[in-house]
Amino acid sequence: xxxxxxxxxxxxxxxxxxxxxxxxxxxxxxxxxxxxxxxxxxxxxxxxxxxxxxxxxxxxxxxxxxxxxxxxxxxxxxxxxxxxxxxxxxxxxxxxxxxxxxxxxxxxxxxxxxxxxxxxxxxxxxxxxxxxxxxxxxxxxxxxxxxxxxxxxxxxxxxxxxxxxxxxxxxxxxxxxxxxxxxxxxxxxxxxxxxxxxxxxxxxxxxxxxxxxxxxxxxxxxxxxxxxxxxxxxxxxxxxxxxxxxxxxxxxxxxxxxxxxxxxxxxxxxxxxxxxxxxxxxxxxxx
Amino acid sequence: xxxxxxxxxxxxxxxxxxxxxxxxxxxxxxxxxxxxxxxxxxxxxxxxxxxxxxxxxxxxxxxxxxxxxxxxxxxxxxxxxxxxxxxxxxxxxxxxxxxxxxxxxxxxxxxxxxxxxxxxxxxxxxxxxxxxxxxxxxxxxxxxxxxxxxxxxxxxxxxxxxxxxxxxxxxxxxxxxxxxxxxxxxxxxxxxxxxxxxxxxxxxxxxxxxxxxxxxxxxxxxxxxxxxxxxxxxxxxxxxxxxxxxxxxxxxxxxxxxxxxxxxxxxxxxxxxxxxxxxxxxxxxxxxxxxxxxxxxxxxxxxxxxxxxxxxxxxxxxxxxxxxxxxxxxxxxxxxxxxxxxxxxxxxxxxx
Numbered sequence: 001x002x003x004x005x006x007x008x009x010x011x012x013x014x015x016x017x018x019x020x021x022x023x024x025x026x027x028x029x030x031x032x033x034x035x036x037x038x039x040x041x042x043x044x045x046x047x048x049x050x051x052x053x054x055x056x057x058x059x060x061x062x063x064x065x066x067x068x069x070x071x072x073x074x075x076x077x078x079x080x081x082x083x084x085x086x087x088x089x090x091x092x093x094x095x096x097x098x099x100x101x102x103x104x105x106x107x108x109x110x111x112x113x114x115x116x117x118x119x120x121x122x123x124x125x126x127x128x129x130x131x132x133x134x135x136x137x138x139x140x141x142x143x144x145x146x147x148x149x150x151x152x153x154x155x156x157x158x159x160x161x162x163x164x165x166x167x168x169x170x171x172x173x174x175x176x177x178x179x180x181x182x183x184x185x186x187x188x189x190x191x192x193x194x195x196x197x198x199x200x201x202x203x204x205x206x207x208x209x210x211x212x213x214x215x216x217x218x219x220x221x222x223x224x225x226x227x228x229x230x231x232x233x234x235x236x237x238x239x240x241x242x243x244x245x246x247x248x249x250x251x252x253x254x255x256x257x258x259x260x261x262x263x264x265x266x267x268x269x270x271x272x273x274x275x276x277x278x279x280x281x282x283x284x285x286x287x
Numbered sequence: 288x289x290x291x292x293x294x295x296x297x298x299x300x301x302x303x304x305x306x307x308x309x310x311x312x313x314x315x316x317x318x319x320x321x322x323x324x325x326x327x328x329x330x331x332x333x334x335x336x337x338x339x340x341x342x343x344x345x346x347x348x349x350x351x352x353x354x355x356x357x358x359x360x361x362x363x364x365x366x367x368x369x370x371x372x373x374x375x376x377x378x379x380x381x382x383x384x385x386x387x388x389x390x391x392x393x394x395x396x397x398x399x400x401x402x403x404x405x406x407x408x409x410x411x412x413x414x415x416x417x418x419x420x421x422x423x424x425x426x427x428x429x430x431x432x433x434x435x436x437x438x439x440x441x442x443x444x445x446x447x448x449x450x451x452x453x454x455x456x457x458x459x460x461x462x463x464x465x466x467x468x469x470x471x472x473x474x475x476x477x478x479x480x481x482x483x484x485x486x487x488x489x490x491x492x493x494x495x496x497x498x499x500x501x502x503x504x505x506x507x508x509x510x511x512x513x514x515x516x517x518x519x520x521x522x523x524x525x526x527x528x529x530x531x532x533x534x535x536x537x538x539x540x541x542x543x544x545x546x547x548x549x550x551x552x553x554x555x556x557x558x559x560x561x562x563x564x565x566x567x568x569x570x571x572x573x574x575x576x577x578x579x580x581x582x583x584x585x586x587x588x589x590x591x592x593x594x595x596x597x598x599x600x601x602x603x604x605x606x607x608x609x610x611x612x613x614x615x616x617x618x619x620x621x622x623x624x625x626x627x628x629x630x631x632x633x634x635x636x637x638x639x
Contacts, residue, residue, distance in 0.1 A: 043621070044382045045356075045363050063633055070636065129514050148453055150514070151500045153639055233500030234459060235638035242632065248356045249461070250628050 030264075037257035047253055055258035064242070068262070071239045074228070075221040078160035082168045082217045085161065087210060090172025091202075094179070108166050120159055120230050127155050127231070151233030159231040160221050167220075168213035175209025176202075208278045215274050219267045239263050320345040322562040325358065326374035327351055330422075331570075332582040339569050345562050355379035362388045367555035371563040374422050374551045378618050381412035383552070390555045391417045396564040399571035402591035406606070407548055411617050419550035420567050423585030424606070425522035426546050426613055427463055429538040430507075430529070435516035442541040443467040446517065451497045456510060456518040459503035461631035462616050463545055465491065467519070470542040476616045479623040488630030495637035510535065526584035526603050546613030549585065580604050 040050040058064065093104050111119060126132045129146035137143045149155060179202065187197040203210075225240030234241075239259060246256035320343075324331075328351040336347050352358045355376050362370070367388040375383075383389050394400050400420070407421040431440050437450060446455055446467075457464055466476040468487040478484065499515050500506075507524040509515045511531045520528065528535055551570075553563045570576060577595035580587040586606045587593055593605050618624075 044386050045359050061629075063629060063636070066636060067632070128512070148499070232639065233498075234502055235498065235500070235635055237632055237635045237639075245628075245632075248354050251356055251359075 033257045033260055036254055037261050039254045041252045041254055045251055055255045058255060059258060059262055067237050067239055067242055070237065071222050074156065074160070074236070074238065075218050078157055078164060078221050079214055079218045081157065081161045082164050083210070083214065086165050086168030086213060087172050090169040090209070091176050091206065093169065093173050094176035108169060116163060117226065120227060123159055123162065123231060124150060150231065151235065153232065153236065156228050156232040156236055159227040160224065163224065163227060164217040164221060167216040171213040171216060172206060172209045175206045179205045211274050211278055215271060219270065222263060222267065320559065320562055321348060322346070322559055322566055323348045323350070323369065323371045325350050325352065325370040325372070330374055330583055332578055335570065335575055335578055338575065339566060343565060345565065359383060362554055368558065370554050371557040371559040372551055372553055372566055374549055377410060377412045377548045377550065377615060380419060380550055380552060381618055384413065384418055388555050389418045389552045390557065390560065392420070392553065393564060397568050397571065399568055402571050402573060402576070402589050404588050404590040407588045410548060411615065419552045420571065421548050421550045421588040423549045423580065423583055424547065424588055425585050426544045427458060427519060427521055428525050429517060429519050429540060430510055430525055430535050431517035431538065432510065432534070433536050434534065440517065440538040444471045444542065446497060446519065447494055451517055453497065453499050454516045455497045456500045456502065456506055456515040457498060458506050458519060458521055459501045461627055465627050465631055466545055466616060468494070470540070476545055476614050477619055479620045481622060481626055484623060484626045484630065488633060491630060491634045492637045495634060498638045501635065501638070522586060523584040529603070544613035546615050548588070548615070
């Protein structure tokens, strides 16, 4: 009995650093940000201690509402494609032999060894006029003159899909791997078509993985303004870019904080929606 | 078991001593002098920095920022300390002076002060020239490829031409870009009339279909590579574009030029203010100054240095007469500034 107690105690002690870390580097900054969002901008730099709701009022201006909607739209489109491409990938990966599973996993992880920014620059080389893609298309006589592919909405979507796809693949994979395939066999034995078996059994069982994949792609894509900046030529205004601009050129820290708070609330809502739908508090896959 | 702990403890102590020793080593000795320079990357040729170090024995620590605002934030944080000499843009210097982060120069220590071209003195940010030494001036200009653009570009308004659809690159400074819309309406860059700025926003939206890319850094690359056929660039970028592609043409917009000055100042609590003055004295020497301007590619703000600038660069580094008519972008009322930021974001939203 005493033994067990001591063991428990030491476990709690081991948790102290984690809690301390979380409180200092996660909780305090968030509280500070929330506090900041209710203060007013100082004339030159910084904030003055005048409590106000103006920062939130400003977000309701059509321009900023549109920015939020645009960000959600881009995130939704990217996530849609990521689901279409990533779900089958993760699903079939789970069906591979052990050896191939490992190989595929390595292939997915290899790109992470280089910086994400660097990989985006790679896409610039592909998309720019007279770039790789243009040369291939012109070499095959499909197009005659360089297409203007870079700095377009499509280029941004491609970049987003590329950057976020691994998260979907991994979370679908991990839930498909845990799946009880005998249930599918049973359904087929009982006369279900392949499609019906997939919908009623496979999809249902991999739903947590799929949904956590959706969250893992949707949430970051709201803030990945650098993809829009690099591949979209700075022309697409996302919530992330407005926050960054308000922090630097705009010198309006409270407004940037208010935008961040709203963004955070939106993503929290998404996650609680996820919990409601899947009935579980845990995220499948990476988390 | 115990032995293991002892060993580990010994190792730990050894590591700690090493760290402490290394730290005390990095603390400068009393007589070693230093200068903490804080500005954008690439503002001085290595030759000039080395020359100063060799001559004076003062070690230069060069740190850089990307945006003026980052610099101001840093100075606010350090209450005007840590750095000895800062070079930044005109408008931000006005704010830094207002915040009390800048100290007055001791001109008795800068005998070369008189070399400065008076054109760049007495400006809004330092009307009495007590705080700053100008270090380069710029005018954003239009560069275009005459082989692709079917007409001669003479002003900002030409960027609105329908034939330039999806073919224009612009810098990302909203006061400048909003400003060119104001200029096409024959208004001042610095108007505080909100309805005028609002109208400029509408005008700017019409430019959106022509914009291919908005980028503040290395914007010249887009025209050099042929990604765009016309670009609105900062001076140093104009010079780089021309150096890479002499077939490109430059247009001095007829509506009027925007004009910006970079200047050096000593922060209020600079730990090595003396050394900072020595450095200013050094870079104001005509020969040294000429090397600097040839390197950074901005207009030379040192009158005495002009004759030392090599013949082939004189055209681009020595200010043409017309520039005296340029208008400097200044700090404006908060409402106007905010409206500028808003029409800029609306414009960007229109671009995609």
